[in-house]
Amino acid sequence: MPVVNLAETAKRELNAQLHALSVDTNETHWRVENPQGQHALAAGLNVPVTVEIAGHAGYYCAGMNSQATVVIEGNAGVGVAENMMSGKVHVKGDASQSAGATAHGGLLVIDGDASARCGISMKGIDIVVKGSIGPMSAFMAQSGTLVVLGDAGDALGDSIYEARLFVRGEVKSLGADCVEKEMRAEHRDLLHKLLEAAGADAGVDEFRRYGSARGLYNFHVDNASAY
Amino acid sequence: MDLKNIPHTLPRFSATFDPHTLAEIRRAAATGIYDIRGGGTKRKLPHFDDLLFLGASVSRYPLEGYREKCATDVWLGTRFAKKPIHLKIPVTIAGMSFGALSGQAKEALGRGASLAGTSTTTGDGGMTSEERGQSQTLVYQYLPSRYGMNPDDLRKADAIEVVIGQGAKPGGGGMLLGQKISDRVAQMRNLPMGIDQRSACRHPDWTGPDDLEIKIEELREITDWEKPIYVKVGATRPYYDVALAVKSGADVVVLDGMQGGTAATQDVFIEHVGIPILAAIRPAVQALQDLGMHRKVQLIVSGGIRNGADVAKALALGADAVAIGTAALVALGDNDPALEAEYQALGSTAGAYDDWQEGRDPAGITTQDPVLAARLDPVAAGRRLANYLAVLTLEAQTIARACGKSHLHNLEPEDLVALTMEAAAMARVPLAGTDWVPGNPQGF
Ligand SMILES: Cc1cc2nc3c(=O)[nH]c(=O)nc-3n(C[C@H](O)[C@H](O)[C@H](O)COP(=O)(O)O)c2cc1C
Numbered sequence: 001m002p003v004v005n006l007a008e009t010a011k012r013e014l015n016a017q018l019h020a021l022s023v024d025t026n027e028t029h030w031r032v033e034n035p036q037g038q039h040a041l042a043a044g045l046n047v048p049v050t051v052e053i054a055g056h057a058g059y060y061c062a063g064m065n066s067q068a069t070v071v072i073e074g075n076a077g078v079g080v081a082e083n084m085m086s087g088k089v090h091v092k093g094d095a096s097q098s099a100g101a102t103a104h105g106g107l108l109v110i111d112g113d114a115s116a117r118c119g120i121s122m123k124g125i126d127i128v129v130k131g132s133i134g135p136m137s138a139f140m141a142q143s144g145t146l147v148v149l150g151d152a153g154d155a156l157g158d159s160i161y162e163a164r165l166f167v168r169g170e171v172k173s174l175g176a177d178c179v180e181k182e183m184r185a186e187h188r189d190l191l192h193k194l195l196e197a198a199g200a201d202a203g204v205d206e207f208r209r210y211g212s213a214r215g216l217y218n219f220h221v222d223n224a225s226a227y
Numbered sequence: 228m229d230l231k232n233i234p235h236t237l238p239r240f241s242a243t244f245d246p247h248t249l250a251e252i253r254r255a256a257a258t259g260i261y262d263i264r265g266g267g268t269k270r271k272l273p274h275f276d277d278l279l280f281l282g283a284s285v286s287r288y289p290l291e292g293y294r295e296k297c298a299t300d301v302w303l304g305t306r307f308a309k310k311p312i313h314l315k316i317p318v319t320i321a322g323m324s325f326g327a328l329s330g331q332a333k334e335a336l337g338r339g340a341s342l343a344g345t346s347t348t349t350g351d352g353g354m355t356s357e358e359r360g361q362s363q364t365l366v367y368q369y370l371p372s373r374y375g376m377n378p379d380d381l382r383k384a385d386a387i388e389v390v391i392g393q394g395a396k397p398g399g400g401g402m403l404l405g406q407k408i409s410d411r412v413a414q415m416r417n418l419p420m421g422i423d424q425r426s427a428c429r430h431p432d433w434t435g436p437d438d439l440e441i442k443i444e445e446l447r448e449i450t451d452w453e454k455p456i457y458v459k460v461g462a463t464r465p466y467y468d469v470a471l472a473v474k475s476g477a478d479v480v481v482l483d484g485m486q487g488g489t490a491a492t493q494d495v496f497i498e499h500v501g502i503p504i505l506a507a508i509r510p511a512v513q514a515l516q517d518l519g520m521h522r523k524v525q526l527i528v529s530g531g532i533r534n535g536a537d538v539a540k541a542l543a544l545g546a547d548a549v550a551i552g553t554a555a556l557v558a559l560g561d562n563d564p565a566l567e568a569e570y571q572a573l574g575s576t577a578g579a580y581d582d583w584q585e586g587r588d589p590a591g592i593t594t595q596d597p598v599l600a601a602r603l604d605p606v607a608a609g610r611r612l613a614n615y616l617a618v619l620t621l622e623a624q625t626i627a628r629a630c631g632k633s634h635l636h637n638l639e640p641e642d643l644v645a646l647t648m649e650a651a652a653m654a655r656v657p658l659a660g661t662d663w664v665p666g667n668p669q670g671f
Contacts, residue, residue, distance in 0.1 A: 015448050039441050044378055044449030060432070060445040064378040078441075079432035083376055098432035102373040104417070120431040121373060123417040140427060142417045159425070161418060217422040218405055219260065 002027050007034040011041060021047045037077065042070050048087070059096075062089045065106060081108045084125055097134070100127045103144070109198040116153065119146045122163055128198035138165055139175065147194050149202050157210055165210040166191050168202055179213040251494075262494040263402070265327075265583030265593060267395055267486045267531060267553060272503045274486070274531060275540045277650030278643050279659060282629045290628040297624040298634040301548050303525050304386060304455020304478040307447070311455055311478075312364055312386055315344025316620045317548035317635055318538060320555050321483075321529050322368045322388060322459070324350025326403050326412045327490030327583065328556075329600035330357045331608075332592040335559050337361030338605060339612025343620075348388060348550075351401045351426055353415050354380040361609070366457065369446065372401060372426035374416040378449060386479075387446055388457040389439070391430075391468075394487030394530045397461030397501045401426035402491050407586040409595040439475040447476075457481050462507035462530065463500075469514040473524050481550065482511050484530025488553040490593065491584035504530035504541075506653040509640075512545030521545065522636075535622020542623070543638035544654060551619075558615035559608040560590045 004014045014032060021027060030051045035041055039058035042051045045068035053061070056074035066085040075093035084103040091099075094112035101117065103125035113131035117139060124144045132150030139155070141163030151169035158175020164187070165178075174180075188204045195202055216223060240246060251262065283289035290297060304311035320340045325333050327350065334357035340347045346364035349355075353375020359365055367384030369376065381387065392398060403412070403424040413420040433442045443456050458472040459481035472480045484504025489497065508528055515521040528541050529550035541549045553561075562570075564577040569589035573582065583593035591603035627635050630642045644659040645651035651658040652665040 012448070012452070016451060019451055040445040040448040043445055046378065059438075059441045063445050064381070064449055066378060078438070079445075082432050083373060083378070085377055101432040102376065104377065117431065121427065123373075139431075140425075161422075217419065219423050 001029045001031060003031045003033060005033045006036060006038060011038050015040070015043065018042060018045055018047075018049070018051065021049060023047050025049065035074075039077070042068070045070070045087070056093070065089060075112070076110075080110075081106070081125075084108065094131070095129075099129075100125050103127075105144075107194075107197055109200075113150065119144070119163070122146065126194055126197075128194055128200055130198070130200055132169065135172070136175070138163055138178075141165070145190060145194060147191065147198070147200075147207070149200060157212070159216065160212045162212060164190070166207040167210065168206045168208075171208075171210070174210065177213050177216045178210055181209045181211045183207070183209045263404070263491055263584050264494055264497070264581040265488065265490050265492075266497070266581040267488040268498055270498060272486060272531075273505050273647065273649045273653055274503060275505060275537045277505070277646045278540050278654055278656065279646060280536075280539070280543075280626055280630060280642050281644060283631050287631050289631050290633060292625070292628060295628065296633060297627050299620055299624060301525070301636070303457075303527075303548065306478045306520075306524055307452065307476065308386075308455040308478055309451075309453045310385075312346065314346060314364065314548070316616060317542060317623075318343075318532075318616055318619050319345050319366075319527060319548055319550045320347040321487075321550040321552040322348035322350040322366070322390070323552055323556075324352040324401075324403075324490060325355045325358070326350075326352035326407060326416070326595070327593060329591060329594055329603065330355055330411075331600050331603040331605045332556070332559060333358040334361050334605040335603060335608035335612065336555060337365070338609025339555075339558070339616065340364075342609065342613035343616035345616065346385070349384075351403075352412065353377075354383065355415075357605075359383060361605075368459075370401070370426070371428060371430045372416075373431070374418075374426065381446070381450060384454060386455040386457060387450070388459050388481065389443065389446070389477075390459045391439075392461035392463075392483075393459070393489060394461045394483035394485050394501050394504070395489035396492045396496045397463045397485075398428060399492060399496055399500075400428035402584075404491060404584045404586075407584070407595045412595055436471040436475050439471075443476045455479055457527070459483065461485075461487075462502050462504060465502075465507040466510040466514045469511040469526070470518060473515065473518050473520050477524060479525045479527060480511070480515075481527045481529070482507055482546075483550075484528070486531030487529055488556075503653070504528055505650060508541060508544040508546060509653070509655045515545075522547065535619045535624075536626060538619055538623040539626040539635065539638055540643065542635050543642050544640060547636065554615070555612055556592055558612045559592055560603065560611070561588070561592050563590055566590060 035055045037058045043063035048067040050069040058077040060079045062070040069088045071090045076091045076095045078096045079098045081089040082101045084106040086105045091110045095114040097115045098117045099114045100108045102121045108127045110129045116134035118133040118137040122141045122144045128147045135153035138157045142161045145164045148167045152171045155175035157178030301317045341363040347362040348366040366386040370390045405421045455478040457479040458477040460468045462484045485501035525547035527548045528546040566589045588594040643656040
């Protein structure tokens with residue numbers, strides 16, 4: 001197993017090595033020591049390898065990830081797994097703002113809490129947060145699923161499109177055009193699968209579902225006060 | 228008194244409440260929604276027309292028109308990128324989204340630019356195969372909406388442009404009305420078909436210059452420091468915005484004046500927010516000079532560039548290159564008088580048609596309607612664009628030679644004078660026939 005010690009090796013070197021891997025590489029399990037909160041660690045991966053980061057990561061860890069599994073054994077800074085396409089990112093600590101922002105696919109699991117704007121403009125990713133999330137989460141969320149085992153802050157799902165939100169705890173307030181929706185069998189099914197994939201210990205029936213009222217999809221003057 | 232013979236005053240229109248204003252009040256009262264349109268500012272603004280070149284004289288001598296070389300090439304991205312871009316001409320095609328434009332129009336832009344030796348730029352909505360296929364040098368925009376953003380396309384791009392704003396709407400997000408959200412557009416943007424798409428005005432995962440620096444570093448890491456990174460701003464506070472873009476690690480700054488076109492924005496935004504490009508270039512160049520970065524971080528300016536004189540003036544004020552949007556569309560065939568009957572049917576007239584948001588463009592350019600779009604022949608339209616780009620370049624060279632310059636980049640503010648006090652103050656060149664530059668050149 002390759003071990004890269006960032007106290008000795010530059011981050012550029014680490015990322016260059018990871019980018020140089022071919023899809024059928026034998027070096028499928030990497031360990032990164034002394035990450036020291038550096039930014040853009042393991043960003044832009046494009047092969048099915050696993051990278052364990054032994055500590056805290058800075059901004060945009062695993063940004064634009066495709067195929068790879070990135071495990072952060074600490075906290076993650078702003079925009080962890082931003083614009084992820086596929087693969088898996090697992091934050092064992094807490095995540096800062098904009099976790100999973102604009103991501104198209106893959107699974108992001110956060111064992112702790114996530115700050116404001118979790119899942120902002122998400123475009124297909126699945127996000128499971130075992131703790132709570134901050135305000136303005138899932139702002140303009142387009143598609144994908146956000147599951148929160150704890151509470152959600154103010155203005156959840158403001159201006160949301162077709163993303164699905166499941167929250168177990170309290171929602172401080174819902175944003176414009178976001179409403180509570182009925183939990184049907186298909187939603188229970190989806191939620192169950194995601195909880196299982198994330199190794200989260202919670203019952204499907206403890207959650208409520210939120211989504212778009214679709215009232216702002218086409219502009220109408222009588223809705224102007226909603227903006 | 229003979230009441231019958233009292234002379235009547237002529238009916239008089241108010242300069243304040245002119246017919247256009249009255250019509251807009253009635254339209255607003257009837258609909259309850261602001262006017263949305265495409266294009267740029269329509270009212271008269273201080274512009275390059277208010278500047279003149281002095282040309283050579285006894286104290287300076289010109290270059291021989293067709294014999295002595297006047298080079299036009301430009302390097303972009305020499306600061307950090309491993310693979311900087313080398314263009315034959317300093318006129319690039321500005322970012323215009325697929326969605327706003329048809330696939331055929333994007334292809335035509337790619338063809339024309341490649342023939343002329345310059346670059347095109349994607350837009351809100353992502354990279355299309357039409358454009359990547361035809362454009363030799365393609366700049367990939369990184370916008371707040373991140374519609375269609377993905378690492379594969381990022382790696383296919385020749386440069387990346389982080390869009391913070393545009394001149395038509397600094398501080399505003401995008402909008403694409405339901406009529407233009409076709410199946411393909413909806414799919415690329417991951418949205419339901421037919422909805423009025425709002426795109427964000429702020430980036431979702433960074434705020435402020437300190438974050439921008441980290442964001443740029445991430446984009447460089449993902450693409451292994453190969454590609455030039457541009458930062459595009461609408462002209463508002465150019466001195467500070469350019470300085471902060473440089474500080475954030477940009478290779479190239481794109482500065483778009485208020486005349487700059489848009490696919491669809493509120494008219495009130497287009498006409499009242501931002502400053503003319505004429506007023507923005509000198510503060511931007513000053514910022515670069517103060518940081519010792521002029522010509523090291525390249526400056527591309529846009530907003531109402533129409534002819535080679537505009538190109539030459541922008542370069543003389545210190546820009547490294549210009550970008551064109553509206554003029555490129557006109558070269559493709561937008562607003563062509565040959566389509567007058569159809570413009571009339573849409574309640575407009577050739578030359579004034581700007582309801583691009585409706586997607587009914589008879590020229591097949593600003594539409595997603597497959598029947599209309601098929602009217603634009605990308606090969607012929609690309610040829611027209613290449614011809615037009617050649618004329619812009621020849622005109623700029625003509626002026627540069629007359630000023631004795633062997634490269635367009637050797638043009639300088641000292642070659643210029645202003646026709647109006649406004650232009651003299653904004654461009655910081657003397658009023659023609661005087662040595663007077665209004666204002667304090669240091670005080671931005
Ligand atoms: C139809 C159209 C679509 C545009 N789309 C975008 C866009 O997606 N992103 C962007 O940064 N600017 C966009 N712009 C602005 C141009 O990139 C450019 O700043 C402007 O057109 C330059 O001014 P000019 O039109 O006067 O040449 C668009 C402009 C037009 C005319």
